[in-house]
Amino acid sequence: MRSLRIRKTFLGLTLCSLLLGGMLFSFFAWDYVSHRIEFQELQRLRIEASDQRQNMQRLVLDVERLQQELASLAMTEARIRQLANLEDDGRLIPVAMGGQPDEDNFSLNEIQQQINALQIDIELRRQAQQDVRNLLNDQISISRSTPKGWPTRGWLSSYFGKRKSPFTGRTVMHEGLDIAANTGTPVVAPADGIVARVTYSSTYGNKVVIDHGYGYQTLYAHNSRILVKVGQRVTRGERIAQVGNTGVSTGPHLHYEVHLNGVPIDPRAFL
Ligand SMILES: [Zn+2]
Known part of the structure; x- marks a missing residue:
């Protein structure tokens, strides 16, 4: 009876130990596995964070590179303005140059701010370059429309200003x-323009007037022949007439006038 009780107790203790052991083992095994999973998750997050950091560093470098390129564009534009004698409109200083994010200490917000500043700067640059293009086009257009050079090959026989009329003897204004x-010597247009008038008058003979725009008009009188029609577009150097002796004239010559805003001015300033 005694040995049986001992054996029963022993058996009970053994069963309890086994049960406890199993429970402990299950707990530690579960704990280990869950830690293992967490550790792997942590590793994955660490790699991801490092990748993101590298991407952001790359972004910061890209932003800096773009800022430098914009600055060099602004300098080129300034040089073009200088060469073309254009006014500096005060938009040449790049706005995105200050406050660059520190490569090791930046936030997405800071990078976003830099990108916004860059976008504003690019838009300003685009407008400024359009202005430069327009101004240069205007300058080219004005230059092509301003009389330049001799309208015919010959020699000056009478100047602009007051003179005694060879016909009446009275002092009159010679406006060309x-x-x-x-x-027959060719008469050429000294600037681009449009033929405004082709007429014959008893004083001027065969006369051509060219409108060059920007307030300039030129007049050619006493021609033997006129080679252009009213409304015709002419370019600098194009033949428009031939020297003659028509109208009131003492010999073959070209009477050449330049008018600015309707007022005759000395054509010698344009030869
Ligand atoms: Zn004259």
């Missing part, structure tokens, strides 16, 4: 230059 040349 007389360029003596043989009949």
Whole structure:
């Protein structure tokens, strides 16, 4: 009976130990596995964070590179303005140059701010370059429309200003230059323009007037022939007439006038 009781107690204790052991083992095994999973998750997050950090560093470098490129564009534009004698409109200083994010200590917010500043700067630059293009086009257009050079090959026989009329002897204003040349010598347009008038008058003979725009008009008188029609577009150097002796004239010559805003001015300033 005694040995049986001992064996029963022993058996009970053994069963309890086994049960406890199993429970402990299950607990530690579960704990281990869950820690293992957490550790792997942590590793994955660490790698992800490091990748993101590298991407952000790359972004910061890209932003800096773009800022430098914009700055160099602004300098080129400033040089073009200087060469073309254009006014500096005060938009040449790049706005995105200050406050660059520190490569090791930045936030997405800071990078976003830099990108916003860059976008504003690019838009300003685009507008400024359009202005430069327009101004240059205007300058080219004005230059092409301003009389330049001799309208015919010859020599000056009478100047602009008051003179005694060779016909009446009275002092009158001579509103142009007389360029003596043989009949038939080509007369060329000294600037781009549109033929405004082709007329014959007893004083001026065969006369052509060209409107160049920007307030400039030129007049050619005493021609033997006129080679253009009213409304025709002419370019600098294009033949428009031939020297002659028509109208009131003492010999073959071209009477050449330049008007600015309707007022005759000395054409010698444009030869
Ligand atoms: Zn004259």
